[in-house]
Amino acid sequence: MNKTICIRNGAASVAIVAMTACTQPLTEDQASRLTNTSQQIGASLSLSATLQQQAHDNAYTTQNLCRYLAGQSDYGLGQLAPELDIGQTAKDRLALARKLTAYLEALIEASRGESLNDLETARDDFVAAASRLTPTTAPIEPVLGGSLRLFGRIAEAQRQREIRSIMDGVADAISTLPVILRGDQAAVLADVEAQIARYEHAARCVLRVQRTDDAAAEAFAQYDTSIRSLRAQTALIAAAPALVARLRTAHIEIADETVSFATGLGQLADVLDDINTITSEAN
């Protein structure tokens, strides 16, 4: 629909500018897929902190249960686990995850078609009001409407160029991130594994005491699932460097205009499918 308006705008020299800004930069469907993607990338960066914390909390509760079952009196009840020092790397990754997610959300907001639609509706209302003002003279709508639409499209093309240039800067800024992530991956995974191992140790203690109990098999299944799920999620941590590398490639393609804005952002959304594959294979 937008395209036909553009062509009617006439002037061949500006038609190209008008056409490029005509299409909505990002459809609602793409926007929602991208929101998922950015959340997943954020999750893969923050998991190093959250998994450690989760395993630490579970370990604490399970250790208390073990003490209780063993007939000891020093078990804690209704207490929070002592604060865990998750380590600088996990903190750094967590902080970066928040900033990266915020950036991707801002990118989606700035690129989505919705605000562009609002703008066009408001402009058309304005043109309609202006036309009603001069009912007796020559109709104002075609002149005013046409020039405002053209003006709007050029301004929109300018805004999209700005978005591309911001993405261009981000592509350079995150260039070393994949190798940084790969570099401290082993240390991060070791930290996470250390907490899961503490949890597993406590779980084994509970199961040992409980072996003769009716509920032993049920408890076993429960710990088995819980520990397996924690280990499975570490696969998403391992995927972080590759995901960030894909993110950079998508930025470069959009910034260098080797693909259209919409296509590039759509490809970015495909990253989500990869993450789903990784997590479902891990489970």
Next chain:
Amino acid sequence: MADNQSVKRKILNALSDLYFIQRHNDDLTTAQKDAIATSITALEAEYIALGGRAPDGAYDAIGGHLSGASASLAKIKAEREELATTYASAAKILGSVSRILALLA
């Protein structure tokens, strides 16, 4: 450890420059392109081989740039919305004016 950190920081700086040249220099010969790609691969391997944690501030620097980019993007969106609001209030004023003119006629 401190030495290891400073070596890693130097490698990251060099890598950052090389990625930039690789992306933005259009006049490179094939031999130059190959040399850059080889250096990148070697430096990446060297960085990984050093092991351990990332140098202090490595993540922060990237995060800082991302926050700046978020702010610029928010401005673009705000600009669009502001323009829409301007159109909407202008339309309202024109509407009132046309009603007054109708009364005068």
